Amino acid sequence: MAIANYTDLKASVVDWMARSDLTGNAADFITLAEARLNRLLEVVATTANLTGVSSSNVVSIASLQVVDPVSLYLTAFEKEYFVPQSALGTFYEQNTPNLPNNWAIEGSNIRFDCPLDIPYPIRFTYQGRFALSDAVPTNEFLTNNPDLYLAAAMVWGCGYVKDQAGNTWKAMLDEFTAEVRSNNAQKKRSQLRTDPMLRRRGYNYTTDIST
Template identity: 35%
Template sequence: MSLANYTDLVSSIGNWLKRDNLTAVIPDFIALAEARLARDLRVRAMETSASGALSSDTLPLPSDAVEPKSLTVMNGSKPMRVAYVSPDTLSDSQGYSAFPRVFTLIGKNIVMAPAPDSAYSYTLMYYAKLPALAANGTNWLMTNCPDVYLYGSLLQAAPYLKDDARLPVWEQLYKDAFESTEVSDDRSAQFTMRVRTDVRV
């Protein structure tokens, strides 16, 4: 059976469960699997950026952010990486204005120190939430790793299945699919092109 989109996934989960009384809660299983993936998965396909101008020491995280990766602020024409520190360490650099050197997370905000003394341009790299299948039909993870979605969703049926012997099998299949996704991402990130020295232009 094809696993290309949300409709395919709902149908496949129903076939695997072989339980007619769970049809109404299959969308919940998918949503819960996505919540687990949002906590655990960090791959390059989730990376995106937001840019703007700093107007204060507090910068709200984008609404789709699950975790910041880096913050770069322009010092004139030179991009400067702002270092992440703990909230306690940040307090040592607060109380005055200058070029921001450090930042931390407090709630859903990035807080910098020193407070910017000018409207500096910034670029925030962050990991974005997985686009929900129910709203989008498909997404990059469903396209590339449908097994992660399938086994992750099946595991969310555990409270209904209790001592079902299939649960440990699905858990292992999910773990294998998840780890394979991470390994594939690491391999792509480490790929380097072999330099050709025999080409003349």
């Protein structure tokens, strides 16, 4: 079974446990698994599909675990429009409903520079904590590491039913987590750039001139 989203992950947990009576518990296992992932791993790139409210210039993101917003797109007339982010208070707010030109984060809301003239579909991308839900069905980490996500949830599932297989899943979880952390560290090292001053050939530390 492919694990592409939150629904797939819940179904896979139930399938691997061979316990159809735990269908309603799978969401809890995933939530508990994500609590551990949030402690061990960095923020994850996530896309949330939201819907604006006509005649309102705010959209709630209280249910999202946003750390850093990245981008926002509105869909209108079958086209996506990029809306740039600005700092709160740096743009003029209009009273006439329209297609917005700016947005900012205000507490647990996205605030536009004008009320929306229609309930625009919104694609909001951000760096955030692990927190899958029906509203946020997938993230970059689940796409790239479905095995780790499943193992993390299965540890809690096995613990719930007191299944000794939980030890096997825990071993896999620890192994997969170590691999991901190692890969992330390697990516960071590869992105480092040496200061150009340190690459100057023949640098004379006494006279501070190139020779």
